[in-house]
Amino acid sequence: MAVTEEHVLKALAPCGLSCEKCFAYNEGIIAKHARALRERLGNFDVYAQRFTKLGLTQFENWKAFKELLEYLASGDCLGCRQGTCKWPNCGVVECYKTKKMRFCFECPEFPCKKTNFDPHLEARWIAMNERMKEIGPVAYYEETRDQPRYR
Numbered sequence: 001m002a003v004t005e006e007h008v009l010k011a012l013a014p015c016g017l018s019c020e021k022c023f024a025y026n027e028g029i030i031a032k033h034a035r036a037l038r039e040r041l042g043n044f045d046v047y048a049q050r051f052t053k054l055g056l057t058q059f060e061n062w063k064a065f066k067e068l069l070e071y072l073a074s075g076d077c078l079g080c081r082q083g084t085c086k087w088p089n090c091g092v093v094e095c096y097k098t099k100k101m102r103f104c105f106e107c108p109e110f111p112c113k114k115t116n117f118d119p120h121l122e123a124r125w126i127a128m129n130e131r132m133k134e135i136g137p138v139a140y141y142e143e144t145r146d147q148p149r150y151r
């Protein structure tokens, strides 16, 4: 099925990062897999103890792993354009509240100094937006669909 611009605007934040693949996204693949894994592991506390006693030392880390799994499973963000982003200092989120731009590359100020991104993310932000400008957001979405969000 062809990807629509409506879908792309839901899947990608105005900065170009994928909300759809973000660990915090409610309907995202990471949260869905975390919930499925939690369900499949069932009452694993008892088994983690047993396996540890049997000498499988990796299971000594079960409690920390379980806490992280719970956290990933609890993703409840509805996406950047819905105003529920988890990053309080993101300058793009703040900018979107007033400008309502589709993507940063369409803004006359791009690349601005308002993002508060660290150098790694800033470089990605510029590259993502330059590519979107070149081929358009829908083609960019399709081109990057199978790539990990965290690069």
Ligand code: SF4
Pocket: 013, 017, 018, 019, 020, 022, 023, 024, 025, 077, 078, 079, 080, 081, 084, 085, 086, 087
């Ligand atoms: S809005 Fe922010 S926290 Fe929410 S899914 Fe998008 S990138 Fe993740």
Ligand code: SF4
Pocket: 091, 092, 095, 096, 099, 101, 103, 104, 105, 107, 108, 109, 110, 111, 112, 113, 114, 115
């Ligand atoms: S001012 Fe910066 S953050 Fe805001 S839309 Fe333009 S490029 Fe994006």
